[in-house]
Amino acid sequence: MTKPLDPEMFDPVCPTGLMPIRVGDKWAGMIVQCLEGGPRRFSELRIPLRTVTPKVLTQSLRSLERDGFVVRTVRAGPARYVQYELTSLGRSLLELLDSVHAWAELHMEEVIEAREAASRSDRAG
Incomplete structure (x- = not known):
């Protein structure tokens, strides 16, 4: 079992959205960091990424999957769920x-x- 993600993992005061260097979209780097400790369910990712809408988080995860950074696994059975995990390519981003x-x-x-x-300058111009 992986350690729960810290809800305060990303400081709300930190201007992460201002970061001029990004891998993928605005949220991709943070998602990769959330997956560093092992596979996570969507609901687990929502804890530290609480300011991301579910739609945008889904889009970011799909982009990371498409680019080969993340693998999505559906766990079958009575308690069916989906989890996301870094690939070796995704781990190389850490x-x-x-x-x-x-x-x-x-x-x-x-x-x-x-x-x-x-x-x-834009307002003055």
């Missing part, structure tokens, strides 16, 4: 995501300042 995370910790303020300056 080191990259760790590097991007470290980069973001060093430079996110600069990115935010640049975006705010561009936004002010």
